[in-house]
Every structure is written in structure tokens, then in C-alpha cells.
Amino acid sequence: MWPEIKLIYSKTDGCCHLCGKKHRLSDYAVTWQREHHIPRANGGGDHIRNLFVACIRCNLIKGTLPSKVVRKRMGLNQVPLSRKAKLRIKRDQESNNTLIFLLILFFLMLFGMYQQNLLEQQQKNLS
Numbered sequence: 001m002w003p004e005i006k007l008i009y010s011k012t013d014g015c016c017h018l019c020g021k022k023h024r025l026s027d028y029a030v031t032w033q034r035e036h037h038i039p040r041a042n043g044g045g046d047h048i049r050n051l052f053v054a055c056i057r058c059n060l061i062k063g064t065l066p067s068k069v070v071r072k073r074m075g076l077n078q079v080p081l082s083r084k085a086k087l088r089i090k091r092d093q094e095s096n097n098t099l100i101f102l103l104i105l106f107f108l109m110l111f112g113m114y115q116q117n118l119l120e121q122q123q124k125n126l127s
């Protein structure tokens with residue numbers, strides 16, 4: 001049970017996925033509990049992908065409502081991400097920016113070659 005609780009906790013760095021409040025890992029079952037993103041009543045399972053940190057109060061409020069609805073009511077637009085997940089997203093964005101830069105460079109080179117070719121043809125036609 002405990003390794004699973006640690007894994008659930010690490011997904012959001014202990015932040016409630018419904019209101020964003022930060023909890024201490026040691027406060028499991030005191031201030032927070034594991035919460036089924038898709039409620040069991042709606043077919044949600046006990047798989048780690050379906051389990052998140054939630055304040056006991058938030059979990060009671062949620063009941064069988066979709067997480068997105070409750071999150072919106074709490075003023076949260078998205079699931080709080082762990083530091084690791086934020087870093088992964090940042091790294092992905094940086095590599096996308098590099099790829100876009102290389103593509104622009106490639107097309108500028110192609111355009112340069114095209115212009116050069118055009119210039120050479122005009123010079124041939126003149127001579």
C-alpha cells in the first residue's frame with residue numbers, strides 16, 4: 001500500500017488534483033486521500049493512472065462528479081503537475097523550438113540556393 005501511496009503523491013508533488021492545495025506525504029489519511037479520477041461508480045479502476053491526491057474535503061465534494069467540473073469550481077484549470085512532469089514538458093518545448101529553428105534554417109538555405117540558381121541562369125542568358 002505505501003509504495004503505491006508514494007507513487008500517487010509524486011504525480012502532483014502532493015498537491016490536491018482538485019484544488020491544488022499542497023499536502024505532506026505523512027498526512028495521508030489525515031488531510032488527504034487517494035482519489036479516483038474516474039469514480040469507481042462510473043467504471044474507474046484502482047490503476048495508478050486513475051488515482052490522484054485529493055483533500056478529504058475535496059473528495060467528499062467531488063463524489064461522482066467529473067474531476068474537471070470540480071476543478072473548475074475550485075478555480076483550477078488543470079491538474080497540478082509534479083516538478084518532474086513540468087521539467088519534462090519544458091524539455092519537450094525546448095527540443096521543439098530547436099527543431100523549428102533547424103527547419104527555418106533549412107528553408108532559408110533552400111531559398112538561398114534557389115536564388116543563386118536563378119541568378120546563374122540569368123547570367124547565362126545574358127552571355
Ligand SMILES: [Zn+2]
Nearest residue numbers: 016019055058
Ligand atoms: Zn483539495
